[in-house]
Amino acid sequence: MNMYDRDYAREDESSFAGGPWSMVSKLVAINVVVYLVQVLFFQNNPDRIIDLFAMHANLPTHPWQFYQLLTAGFLHDPNNIWHIIGNMAVLWFLGRDVEAIYGQKAFLQFYLSTIVLAGVAWLIYEQAVGSPKAVALGASGGVTGVLVLFAMHYPRRMVYLYFLIPIPIWVLATLVIGWDAISALWQPAGDKVGHSAHLGGAACGFLFYYTRWQLGALWPGQWVKSWRKPKFRIHQPDEPAEQTDDAELKAEVDRILEKISNQGESSLTTRERRTLEDASRRYQKRGRR
Numbered sequence: 001m002n003m004y005d006r007d008y009a010r011e012d013e014s015s016f017a018g019g020p021w022s023m024v025s026k027l028v029a030i031n032v033v034v035y036l037v038q039v040l041f042f043q044n045n046p047d048r049i050i051d052l053f054a055m056h057a058n059l060p061t062h063p064w065q066f067y068q069l070l071t072a073g074f075l076h077d078p079n080n081i082w083h084i085i086g087n088m089a090v091l092w093f094l095g096r097d098v099e100a101i102y103g104q105k106a107f108l109q110f111y112l113s114t115i116v117l118a119g120v121a122w123l124i125y126e127q128a129v130g131s132p133k134a135v136a137l138g139a140s141g142g143v144t145g146v147l148v149l150f151a152m153h154y155p156r157r158m159v160y161l162y163f164l165i166p167i168p169i170w171v172l173a174t175l176v177i178g179w180d181a182i183s184a185l186w187q188p189a190g191d192k193v194g195h196s197a198h199l200g201g202a203a204c205g206f207l208f209y210y211t212r213w214q215l216g217a218l219w220p221g222q223w224v225k226s227w228r229k230p231k232f233r234i235h236q237p238d239e240p241a242e243q244t245d246d247a248e249l250k251a252e253v254d255r256i257l258e259k260i261s262n263q264g265e266s267s268l269t270t271r272e273r274r275t276l277e278d279a280s281r282r283y284q285k286r287g288r289r
Helices: 023-041 046-053 068-074 081-102 104-129 140-153 169-185 195-211 220-227 240-263 270-287
Strands: 158-161 165-168
Touching (some): 023 104, 068 104, 081 240, 104 195, 140 169, 158 169, 169 195
């Protein structure tokens, strides 16, 4: 994947608070809208929407409801506002930098794949422990995947535990995974947290970091596309002007990528974004020769 695939802000995109809509912004907005629908329109009958779109442990015996593997990731507990606030805060603060690395399309594929696979992990766990009446909902599986992927890229980035204690993000990710692993093995009575879904999401984060694999790779169109890749390339010499500008352009791109690493994608100026796009097009053009 090159920089041009990362879908940096386009001038024709819709805006949110004066800036471009990122995929993270869209996902947060969708989750908030769904939550408001739950609260405002299903207040008197909350079980109706949960029965339809949350994930039930008996799903393997109801294959026509497999869509719940995805829809459950956009529902939250209507009686606990901190459920959605916690998930969306992590998605918002960490997801934007992850999206800046991979682009909108790849980030969406990763996030949705992680929600589904985290749900599969939860189903396997509930079948193993014998809880056919358990119900799962929430974005925490996908959010845990984002947390792990962020920590893999920015392990020394500092965060504040309980808004007070500064720790590196890799330490926080380790604590979260460790707590979920212990809780999944010795889950106390009354614990309604889907620890197995968190662990499934964490595994997806590791897998995507090392292999870039996500569920979209199983789509038949991807196989056909890979079969049609050319077996050879025709070499064309670079233009003199490009050779002259290469060193300067590379230095500027390195500076901008370092800025993203330290300050996040949102800190880029319009000129810096255009520089990345110009460099991406140039590298992409050479790669196709």
